[in-house]
Amino acid sequence: MVTSAPASVRPVFVLGCPRSGTTLLQLLPHAHPRIALPPDNRFVLLGTPLRAYAERHGKVRWGDKRPAYALHVSGILRLFPDAQLVCRVRxxxxxxxxxxxxxxxxxxxxxxxxxxxxxxxxLRLRELCGYLDAEYAPEMTEPHRMAGAAVTARKTGHRRTHGTLGASRAGSRQLRLTPDQTWLCEAVLGRRLERHGYELSGALRPDPPNRSTTARCPPSDAPLTPSDGPPTAWHRVREPGPVAAGW
Structure with missing residues (x-):
């Protein structure tokens, strides 16, 4: 028989698409005085070392961040029925x-x-704390103060986690897409973008000479495999650590 843990010590799992801001979202709860979320690790769904990490930081709630957890929600809830999941949408x-x-x-x-x-x-962090049954802590709005300890130096693509929060972070990347790339994204993700409140740009379909690479794109719900691109592209969307979750 599964016994529910008190709400104040329920484990927290952060998940979402790679490059959607999950590392920033890891830092925000970690800045809370009662919650600890470690940097990238190989302890896939192993509660004991994650609890030990929280205890080392003098905190009572433990959790983990991994984009790939989005593919294994049912497994997480089987292992930890009282878990709370925070999904980053971008x-x-x-x-x-x-x-x-x-x-x-x-x-x-x-x-x-x-x-x-x-x-x-x-506002959003107060909503998050309400969901987590945790009292709002103002230091959560300053995740850059935790970045030095919680974001490993090798993650050069996460340098912006060392900066302050601000609305300017939201749109800086979109301008780096070409019109053809924008059209391809919207052709694959269009319905999902609109469902989450994102307006489509209306980018025009590229001319045939520019569509040679788009013809090989998998359907929006098809998993990416190593054959879909060079090894570097494949490994970029996989989480480090080959340890199986074991459920």
């Missing part, structure tokens, strides 16, 4: 642009749009 076109420019639900579910967070951090 304009898919900006996620694609961020990947291209990289160097080299239910009662257990809370969605948080990147653009809403950076536009009014305190």
């Amino acid at each position: 304009d898919g076109r900006r996620c694609v642009a961020s990947l291209l420019w990289m160097p080299g639900g239910t009662a257990a579910w809370h969605e948080l749009r990147f653009e809403d967070l950076v536009a009014d951090a305190e």
Whole structure:
């Protein structure tokens, strides 16, 4: 028989599409005096080391951040029935642009749009704390103070986590997409973008000579495989650490 843990110590899992801002969202709860979310690690869904990390930081609630958890929500809830999931939602076109420019639900579910967070951090963080049954802590609006310890130096693509929150962060990447890239993103992600409140640009379909690469794109719900691109592109969207979750 599964016994529910008190709400104040329920584990927290942050998930979402790669490059959607999950690392920033890891820092925000980690800045709370009662919640600890570690940097990237190989302890996939292993509660004991994650609890130890929280205890080392003098905190009572533990959790983890991993974009790939979005593919295993049912497994997380089987292992941790009292878990709370925080899903990062971001304009898919900006996620694609961020990947291209990289160097080299239910009662257990809370969605948080990147653009809403950076536009009014305190409001959105108060909503997040309400969902997590945690008292709002003002230091959560200053995640850059935790970045030095919680974001590993090798993650050069996350340098902006060391800066302050601000609305200017929301749209900086989208401008780096070409019109053809924008059309492709909207052709694949259009319905999902609109469902989450993102306006489509109306980018024109590219001329045939520019569509040679788009013909090989998988359907929007098809998983990416190593054969869909060079190894560097494949590994960019996979989380480090080959350890199986084991459910």
